[in-house]
Amino acid sequence: MARNRVGIYGGTFDPVHNGHINVARGIIDAFGFDELLFVPAFVPPHKREQMISAGFHRFAMLVIATESEPEMRVSTIELELPSKPYTVETLTRLQANDPQSQLFFVMGADSFAEITSWREYERLLMSYSIVVAVRPQNSGHWSVDTGQGQESAIAEDEGDPGLHLPSHLRERIVDLRGARCPSRGELDEQHIFLTDYVLSDVAATRIRELIRSGCDASALLPRGVDDYAIKYGIYDLRA
Ligand code: ATP
Numbered sequence: 001m002a003r004n005r006v007g008i009y010g011g012t013f014d015p016v017h018n019g020h021i022n023v024a025r026g027i028i029d030a031f032g033f034d035e036l037l038f039v040p041a042f043v044p045p046h047k048r049e050q051m052i053s054a055g056f057h058r059f060a061m062l063v064i065a066t067e068s069e070p071e072m073r074v075s076t077i078e079l080e081l082p083s084k085p086y087t088v089e090t091l092t093r094l095q096a097n098d099p100q101s102q103l104f105f106v107m108g109a110d111s112f113a114e115i116t117s118w119r120e121y122e123r124l125l126m127s128y129s130i131v132v133a134v135r136p137q138n139s140g141h142w143s144v145d146t147g148q149g150q151e152s153a154i155a156e157d158e159g160d161p162g163l164h165l166p167s168h169l170r171e172r173i174v175d176l177r178g179a180r181c182p183s184r185g186e187l188d189e190q191h192i193f194l195t196d197y198v199l200s201d202v203a204a205t206r207i208r209e210l211i212r213s214g215c216d217a218s219a220l221l222p223r224g225v226d227d228y229a230i231k232y233g234i235y236d237l238r239a
Helices: 018-031 045-050 055-066 087-097 109-113 121-127 184-188 204-212 225-231
Strands: 005-011 035-040 072-074 102-108 129-133 141-145 150-154 173-175 192-195
Touching (some): 055 072, 055 225, 087 102
Parallel strands (some): 129 192, 173 192
């Protein structure tokens, strides 16, 4: 019997935005995931006070954002811990809880660019399938009308996203850019998949700034998340 394919999408999600949801949808469809689990990260209390919202708020916004997405669920696995786990530890626990499923760890190109600084990154890349959401070269562009003039940003040229990896890991890369879907054979083995299904160059940092300055960020957020953030004043005070 075919194994269930489960996507694991880790991050701070402060707040979850359309970039995350659109990427998740594109990857669920292309990879035929049975489930995609958002895993909001534990953030230590001292860091939280400075800039990152409480886990329960980030969790609540994810639940609102995924309400009508049948394959998407939100995990509390990191939020319930007393300290921040390394990603490889979280994946090990998720796999132990669900040994029959094939886990695919989903990350953005910016996280992938820093992966060599992650704890046991080689074990992470060797033990699980990885899906990287890469922005198409030279075309990463978003714009939003804030009501105070047009704001826009050009994303960096991602170049060769695997250049920083040692050769034995580079060999695992399957480049699906150009909106190519993985073949059955590619899916059944562990690879590092580079994808560019969705161009959605939204960042939570920008959304926090917009909400804090009283601008309408609703076009960048899943339905209900903007109202929740405003209602609870989540981004009112912190820099
Ligand atoms: P911040 O601006 O606060 O750094 P963020 O928008 O990058 O936040 P995170 O919670 O840090 O959001 O992101 C979780 C994961 O989603 C990371 O792997 C990140 O690279 C990826 N990601 C975030 N935004 C996008 C996007 N627009 N397209 C593709 N991947 C994204």
